[in-house]
Amino acid sequence: MKILVVGSGGREHAMVWKLVQSPRKPILYCAPGNAGIESLATCVPIKADDIAGLKAFVMREHIDLTVIGPEAPLALGVVDEFRKAKLKIFGPTKNAARLEASKIFSKDVMAQAKIPTAQAKSFDKAVDALAYLEQHELPVVIKADGLAQGKGVIIAATREQARQAIVDSMEKAVFGQAGKEVLVEQFLDGEELTIMAFTDGKTVVPMPPAQDHKRVGDGDTGLNTGGMGAYCPAPLGAAALREQVTREILQPIVNTMARLGSPFQGVLYAGLMVVKGVPYVLEFNARMGDPETQVVLPLLRTDFLDVIEAVVEHRLDQLTVEWHGDAAVCVVLTSAGYPGSYPNGIPIHGMSSVMTESTMVFHAGTARRGREIVTAGGRVLGVTGRGPTLKDAQAEAYKAVTAISFEGCHYRRDIAYRAFN
Ligand SMILES: Nc1ncnc2c1ncn2[C@@H]1O[C@H](COP(=O)(O)OP(=O)(O)O)[C@@H](O)[C@H]1O
Ligand SMILES: [Mg+2]
Secondary structure: OOOEEOOOHHHHHHHHHHHOOOOOEEEEEEOOOOOHHHHOOOOOOOOOOHHOOOOOOHHHHOOOOHHHEOOOOOOHOOOHHHHHOOOEOOOOOOOOOOHHHHHHHHHHHHHHOOEEEOEEEEEHHHHHHHHHOOOOOOEEEEOOOOOOOOOOOOEEOHHHHHHHHHHHHOOOOHHHHHHEEEEEEEOOEEEOOOOOOOEEEEEEEEOOOEEOOOOEEOOOEEEEEEOEEEEEEOOOOOOHHHHHHHHHHHHHHHHHHHHHHOOOEEEEEEEEEEEEEEEEEEEEEEOOOOOOOOHHHEEOOOOHHHHHHHHHHHOOOHHHEEOOEEEEEEEEEEOOOOOOOOOOEEEEEEEEEEEHOOOEEOOOOOEEEEEEEEEOOOEEEEEEEEEEEEHHHHHHHHHHHHHHOOOOOEEEOOOOHHHHH
């Protein structure tokens, strides 16, 4: 069986790594992949959002199944295009992916499904948003409607900051088309949690809860990033809460999307704020999270390929998805200066020594230069440690991190700390 994984980050490295372990021994391809994925799959230089290029490759090489990592191709309709050509693909259609690609649409569906979420009002004219803002309590959250690479959400402590965010997004178009409409949203004060689920459009199978660390500095300080690390299972998402999220959030959303004629198939990611024990939805994503995937997938006991096929073939109700009982912690190593500007092409040392039973090094921004592996992005590597408990997993991860070095390497020293508070 030939499988193509689309994407080039730590998430896709973890997906490829997991698929390689399938007893069904699939032959793997990745587009475009990275220097780490290269050792597990044949990397082909097709960009993740080049739908025509991906489709031509899949037809030419007789690929049996395509698995999409990132949101951009989903929002562009890669799944619709592939289905039209009768090609097997894992991920939601363009309409279903609007749960992520339009925060306004997502709020609409949440309202219809009666799902607990921060109160919000949508605007397509800046004057109206600004007028509404004057009555709003502070802090207030301003959200660009569309995909803005994780930069479209501003938490404004003052009305002036909020005004600026509205003007930047709607009038100065700093997020392009994605910010033409905004949500003005109530600020929720609590602790964040990620619960992802596999769904075939009907059945929902939640994954163990994870928590990521968005801020660049220890103790959740400094600028926001794509994610500095993650751990799983997060104690905040204990079994009772996970059941509640499945029953009151994930299943109703999946049912509502089906009723609206856009059944959601793939991985549904719920970004939650838990306020005094009650989960509220901050956002949905239409794919796996990164770095969360790097701690959740290692804990999957059932063959990932079996799960993917059950989703694609609408028979998830017939599969028992099992998880290992241990824990995983992922520490992200970044280039100096990230999330600001940073250098590329810096040689990375010590990686080969740390691939063991209990540690994985997932590449995010790397490239090959001759025999060397060099940095090629802000987030360079995700180092995942596993162990019977979170403490053990954390120790494994940091032991491996100290063996790896490159000039200017930065990482947080406190990943998973919230689990121990
Ligand atoms: N209503 C809210 N109250 C408090 N914090 C929020 C709220 N909405 C978003 N955030 C914060 O902003 C981050 C990004 O928002 P999110 O809705 O996840 O958008 P995106 O991931 O697309 O940037 C969240 O992870 C959370 O930390
Ligand atoms: Mg988010």
